[in-house]
Amino acid sequence: MAPGLLLPACFGAALLATLALAARCTPAAWWRRPNARALAVLVLGTGLIGGALWLWLAPPAAPIAALAAPDRDLPHAGRSYRVADALNLRAEHGIGAKRVLVLPAGALVQVTGRRDGDWWQVVHQSDGERYEGWASSLWLRRADERR
Structure with missing residues (x-):
């Protein structure tokens, strides 16, 4: 996958995983109308899962010597x-x-x-x-x- 598309793909997958986990692991009453608790679950879940996916799938960083100024x-x-x-x-x-x-x-x-x-x-x-x-x-x- 192209490096520019990997980050959005990680966080898109994280959003879907967060929605699936939230539907399974939280009371249904939380999701009947929008509230701060539901928003916090979505934001934190997407951020944590997306960050973990990015760390796992991201290409290795360039060595520092390669980034040094000439x-x-x-x-x-x-x-x-x-x-x-x-x-x-x-x-x-x-x-x-x-x-x-x-x-x-x-x-x-x-x-x-x-x-x-x-x-x-x-x-x-x-x-x-x-x-x-x-x-x-x-x-x-x-x-x-x-x-």
């Missing part, structure tokens, strides 16, 4: 990035670390390849001096990327 966005040593807005270059990763320098928007930095989550270690050349520190990758754009 490594082209990871920092490779020597790759250049442009600072999107004024950015603090810090001595260590994290917002509590000592600020080494404020990089202006448009400044170029090179990545060393080290990272800790969203924090990348970068190198910046300015006024003949070399500054090395950590910057949040959320403020970096590939040098070849257009705005």
